[in-house]
Amino acid sequence: MTKEAILAKVNAGEMLPLMEEFYTIQGEGFHKGTAAYFIRIGGCDVGCHWCDVKESWNADTHPPTAVETIVENAAKYSDTIVITGGEPLTWDMTYITSKLKEKGLKIHIETSGAYELTGTWDWICLSPKKLKLPTAEVYEKAHELKCIVYNKSDFKFAEEQAAKVNKDCILYLQPEWSKRDTIIPEIVEYVMKNPKWKVSLQTHKYLNIP
Numbered sequence: 642m643t644k645e646a647i648l649a650k651v652n653a654g655e656m657l658p659l660m661e662e663f664y665t666i667q668g669e670g671f672h673k674g675t676a677a678y679f680i681r682i683g684g685c686d687v688g689c690h691w692c693d694v695k696e697s698w699n700a701d702t703h704p705p706t707a708v709e710t711i712v713e714n715a716a717k718y719s720d721t722i723v724i725t726g727g728e729p730l731t732w733d734m735t736y737i738t739s740k741l742k743e744k745g746l747k748i749h750i751e752t753s754g755a756y757e758l759t760g761t762w763d764w765i766c767l768s769p770k771k772l773k774l775p776t777a778e779v780y781e782k783a784h785e786l787k788c789i790v791y792n793k794s795d796f797k798f799a800e801e802q803a804a805k806v807n808k809d810c811i812l813y814l815q816p817e818w819s820k821r822d823t824i825i826p827e828i829v830e831y832v833m834k835n836p837k838w839k840v841s842l843q844t845h846k847y848l849n850i851p
């Protein structure tokens with residue numbers, strides 16, 4: 642295929658820059674503890690300084706991969722697929738989610754919500770970032786709000802974000818990994834004082850699994 646043809650397919654969401662895919666246990670949020678197949682799509686320009694997957698940012702370093710290939714493979718492992726990145730909404734998610742749905746799979750997304758919400762989703766985990774705020778649509782559709790706490794000012798940001806999501810959205814505070822020792826006690830105290838929030842930990846990192 643020519644470079645132009647590949648680019649056209651990527652723009653149409655029929656090929657995606659695939660960074661990695663792995664069968665593991667969802668470590669975070671509402672579905673933590675549940676087996677799921679993760680598809681990590683490259684490309685993100687949100688720029689969180691504490692991002693734990695910076696290798697994902699440059700889409701050009703990840704091979705454009707046919708969605709059919711990604712879906713065929715994913716279906717072998719699990720009935721629950723998590724699409725993450727990078728920022729998956731950098732790309733049009735319509736095609737990949739329709740193909741996953743044809744296989745009868747449950748489809749979850751991990752997103753900052755910074756770009757237009759495309760695709761059809763059984764579960765949307767919205768993790769808003771100050772640098773590029775979520776779109777109005779994703780606040781309305783999110784099933785869980787997962788705010789990362791790096792320092793105390795992030796509690797205020799989390800409350801601002803909680804005011805924007807729909808009333809059924811489940812609220813989580815998740816410690817930024819490198820700050821966990823100092824920030825976990827702050828989160829614990831905050832959640833006891835503000836019990837509408839729950840704690841989310843990156844349990845896969847404690848379990849030493851992907």
Ligand SMILES: C[S@@+](CC[C@H](N)C(=O)[O-])C[C@H]1O[C@@H](n2cnc3c(N)ncnc32)[C@H](O)[C@@H]1O
Binds near residue numbers: 693726752767815
């Ligand atoms: C790597 S991001 C990819 C999906 C999307 N770009 C996003 O930010 O939601 C997956 C999840 O990991 C969280 N995350 C990234 N780096 C983290 C860190 N150092 N500590 C805790 N959570 C982190 C993000 O906030 C997000 O909820």
Ligand SMILES: Nc1nc2[nH]cc(C(=O)O)c2c(=O)[nH]1
Binds near residue numbers: 666669725751845851
């Ligand atoms: N086990 C596991 N659970 C996760 N939940 C969200 C993740 C992500 O990077 O999007 C993630 C991840 O990378 N691994």
Ligand code: SF4
Binds near residue numbers: 694727
């Ligand atoms: S939006 Fe997600 S992938 Fe992008 S830099 Fe932030 S945490 Fe990393």
Ligand SMILES: [Mg+2]
Binds near residue numbers: 693
């Ligand atoms: Mg991760």
